[in-house]
Structure formats: C-alpha cells, structure tokens
Amino acid sequence: MIRLRRVALPQGTATRLGEYTEKIAEQTTEKARKATAKDLWAARRGVRPSLVAALTEMAPGHARCMYCGDSQGTDIDHFDPKSRTPLRTFDWLNHLLACSYCNSNQKRSRFPTDGDGVPLLVDPTLRDPLDHLRLVLPIGEYRARTPQGEACIDVFGLNSRAVLVKGRVDAYATARHSLELWRIATDKGQCDKAKEIVRVSWNRPLVDVLVAMFHQSEHAAAEALFAGEDEVLALLRDPQLREGFLPRA
Template sequence: MIRLRRVALPWETVTRLGEYTEEIAGQTTEKARRAKAAKLWANRRTVRPALLAVLTKMAPGHERCMYCGDSQGTDIDHFDPKSRTPLRTFDWLNHLLACSYCNSNQKRSLFPTDGEGAPLLVDPTLLDPLDHLRLVLPLGEYRARSPQGQACIDVFGLNSRPVLVKGRVDAYATARHSLELWRIATDKGQRDKAREIVQVSWNRPLADVLVAMFHQSEHTAAEALFAGEDDVLALLRDPELREGFLDRS
C-alpha cells in the first residue's frame, strides 16, 4: 500500500452519481436501499466505466491494485461495503481500485471497525499507509504500527499470501539494482537513461517496496534497518538520487 492522491471526476459523472444516490435515499427501508443500490450498481450502463477510467489513472504503477500493489486492478471496491452502507454505493470518496483477488477473495464485505465505529482499514487516498505499516524489506513481510495496520494485514492477507511476500523480496533486489544503474547512468551523463530507470522502477508491481526503502533510509534506526547494506543506504540518502526518484511531478 502506498499513499495515493484522489483526483476530481468529470462534472457529468458527479451529477449522475448524485442522481443514483438520491434514488437509493428515496427508498423507505434499509433493506429496500440495499436492494436498490445493488440493482443500480449491477447495471453496467451506469457510471462504472467512467469511475474505472479515473481510478486506473490514480493507481500505482500500471493500474495496480490499491491494496496489494501486485496484481492489476480490475474491480471497483467499495471501501465501506455497499451492503453495509448503501448510501455510499455511488460516493466517489468510497471507491478504490482493487484486483479481483483482494476484492472478492480477501476483503469481500469485511469492514472491521473500532469500539467507536471508526474504520480500521486504511484508505490510501485518506491516510498514509506508512503511518500504519512497516515493511521488513529483507523478509518481504509487513509489521503493524497500529490497529489499522494489523487490520490491513489480516483482511488483505498481506503476509499470508506467499506470492506477495516472495514478490516483495524480489522487488527489493530489483530496486537495489535500479538504484545502482541510475547512479552509473547519471555519472556518465546519460540523463535520458536515468529518467527511464526511474519511470520503470515506479511502474513495476509492488511499488510499496521502493516507497519503504526511501522512507526507512531517513529513519533514526536506518543503519540497523539496512545492516550489511551500507552501499544501498548511501544511495538512498544521496540527495541527487532522491530528487531523481522522488520528484516525479
């Protein structure tokens, strides 16, 4: 998971979302609202294609899932499930891009809350996942920094899916190599090649690994976190390299 910026929808789409929400709100019972929401959402002639188009632009890498960061995002997930809160079915702030596995196999209609009813899952367009999750880079596993982080680990199976854990370990090795290649290309004055290395690095699956590397290099315990990898830490702390990788405007 990485921090994402939610963008504005076209005005026409916003208007249609409001109309559908009014239809749902017009039902007299909660059961009727759930049924109406499900029926409207199932209609593929609604705004779903327009929502998907914007979500894919917001997603990390090449349309990666906003939860696991590995697989292609193909589904529109309702952060607060429509079966639980039908009035948020067409709420743009409630939509995230997910892969079919995270959406249908892992999250489904799960929505853990704390004792006061606040959501425990992290919406990466509202909260920075780095505040709730720490990636142990050599192991490819997450450690919770908060109850929200633990809920994400449990609900999305972030540590129980071997393909994700192994993928992060491999992504860490690939990212280290990319940093070295960037330094070599830059030292040779090959600016175009250096920019290409940056672009490819961020477009790969599991970009959360690269985010974690730069974040942890600034930690007070960075020397311990990167024990035995002094060369990697030096690259991550290189001001020129940091600017090249982190200034992607």
C-alpha cells in the first residue's frame, strides 16, 4: 500500500452521488436504508464510468489495486462497507479501487475497529501506509508498526498470499536493477532512456517496493536496513537520482 491523492469528480457525477445519498437518508429505519443503498448501488450504471475513471487516475501504475498493488483494480470498493454505513454508499471519499480478490476474498465486509470504535484499516488517500507498515525488502514481507498496520496485514492478506510475497522479492531485484540502469544511462547523457526507465519503474505492479526503498533510505537505521547493499543505498541517496525518480508534488 502507498499514499494516494484523491482527485475531484466531475460536477455532474458528484451531484448524482448526492441525490442517491438523499434517497437513502429519506428512509426512516436502518434496515430500509441498507436495502435502499443496496438497490441503488446495483443500479449505479449512470455513475460507474466516472467513478472508475477517477479511481483509475488515482491508482498506482496501470490501475493497480489500492490494497495489494499487484493485480488490476476492477472493483469499486466501499472502504467503510455499505452494510455497516449505508449513508456512505455513494460517498466519493469512501470509494477505493480494488482487485476482485482483495474485494471479494480478503476484505469483503471486514472493517475492524479498536475498543473505542475507531476504524483500524488505513485509507491510503487519508493516511500514509508507511506510518503503519514497514516492508522488509529482502524477504518481501510487511511488519506492522501500529495496530492499524496489523489490521491491514490481516484483512488484505499482505503476508499470507505467497504470490504477493514472492512478487515483492522479484520487484525488489527489478527495482535495484532499474536504479543501476538509470545511473548508467544518465552518466552517458542518455536523458530519454533515463526518463523511460523512471516511467516504467513507477508503472510496474507492486510499486510499494520502490516507494519503501526510497523511504527506508532516509531512515536513521538505513545502513542496517540495507546491510550488504551499500551500492543500492548510495544510489537511493544520490540527489540527482532522487530528483529524476521521485514524483514532484
């Protein structure tokens, strides 16, 4: 998971979402609100294309899932499940792009909270997942830094899905190679090639690995985190490389 920026919806779509929410709010019982929310969501064809387009723009790489970062995002997921809070069914701030596996097999309607009822899952459009998770790069597994991180690892199966763990290990090797190729191309004055390396690097699946690499290179314990990989750490700390690789706000 990586930090994402939420974009604005077209005004027409935002208006339609508000109208749907008003219809749900008109219901006098929670049961009726849930039933109305379910029916309206099933008939959401008029707004779905705009929602998917906006979520795709926000998603990492080529429309990757906002939870696992590996598979294509195909589903509009309600971060706070509509079965729990029907009034947020058409709340744009409650929509994220998920792959069908994360949405239907992992998260489903799970939405853990702490003892005070505060949600534990991390919405990557509101909080930086790196504040709650640390990726152990050589083995491709996440370690929780907070209870929120623990919840994310559990609900999204970040460590229990072997394909994700193995994929991150391979992504780490690929990212290291890309940094080296960028350095070579830049030293040779091959600016277009260097830019292409950066573009492809950020569009690959599991880009959370690349994000974690740059983040951990700034950590006080970076030398320990990159033990035995002095050359990689030096590249990640290279001001010219960082200027070329890191997106600008």
